[in-house]
Amino acid sequence: MRALFLSLLLVATPAAALNEGLQCVPYARALSGVTIYGDAHTWWGQAEGKYDRGNDPEVGAVLAFPPHGNMRLGHVAAVRRIVDDRTIIISHANWSTIGGVRGHIEEDVRAVDVSEANDWSRVRVWYTPNEALGSTEWPVHGFIYPKQRRSEAEARKAVAILLKDRVIPALPAATPVRMAEAEKPAFKSAAVKTGFGLSGDLLKDIDRKAAKETKATSAPAKSVRLASVEKLIAKLPKS
Incomplete structure (x- = not known):
């Protein structure tokens, strides 16, 4: 599994706000083309009547999380690939805290459905500092499907536009995770x-x-x- 970590900060951001980097919402919007605005926890409700929603993962869809524990504003991530009926590859921002700094982009990391009914109502997500799936089982609303799936070129162009006014500070060294690991079964038992x-x-x-x-x-x-x-x-x- 390949992970790319970028800490992205607004040029005008004061030093006191160093840990407030790129949020998950604009990054998921750029990759997916789902044009919803506002905090991540509002996306599921806002999508009703505007976008199709469901419990089946699709490439290009947005995985929507409600608030849970310390994640008070919810979270959104873009589905990049489907490995099997329990494992998907996602790209998202502002998930792992790396070197004490939030706002990183993590590309092509694993999310695993751990719900008993295999309905994607609870997931575990790759946590980069541990180089493993996180131990928390996060509740999930489901998937928001774009009206038209963006091509890779369109998604990358949208991300480039999003990042053009941001600076990328140096990050602590991180061990890259091979993409091949994403092909491994989520559980070995x-x-x-x-x-x-x-x-x-x-x-x-x-x-x-x-x-x-x-x-x-x-x-x-x-x-x-x-x-x-x-x-x-x-x-x-x-x-």
Whole structure:
């Protein structure tokens, strides 16, 4: 997965506002062509009657987040590619705090659907400082579909216009993430067969039960754990 980090600040921005870089809204608007203005948390409501909305990811669509936790104004991101029914590649701004500075652009990073129904109602998003998916499960409104998908050239031109009056300060060194990593399954456990991620606590509980069962049988603990996971997956709602 390739990540490009740019901290983008208004030329007239005072030094005290150094951490207030590019917001997610203008960047998502430039990439997608969805002409909605205002805070990100208002986009879903504003799109009603103006743009089609839904729960299925499409290239060029806008992924809309409601406020949650410390994210008081919501968030929007542009869908760049679909990897599988649980994984998409997005580009967005003002998500990760890198070197204490917000307002970075992160291109081609992963977002994974972790909802039980596979309806994209909850996602985990790549967090660059950790070089891994973030641990938070973010609620999602859904996807806003542009009336006409922008070509890559049109999207890049719109981004160039957006950035022409901004300066790019130096950033701390960051380890690039290979694009090929985006092709890897989101989960490495047996749950990858269904695309549903099991929580760490749930896996620990399975391990404890497996250890008890192993004492009473001659089966290896790893096999017992796998069987327990498969039983749990069988009980999950079908997507």
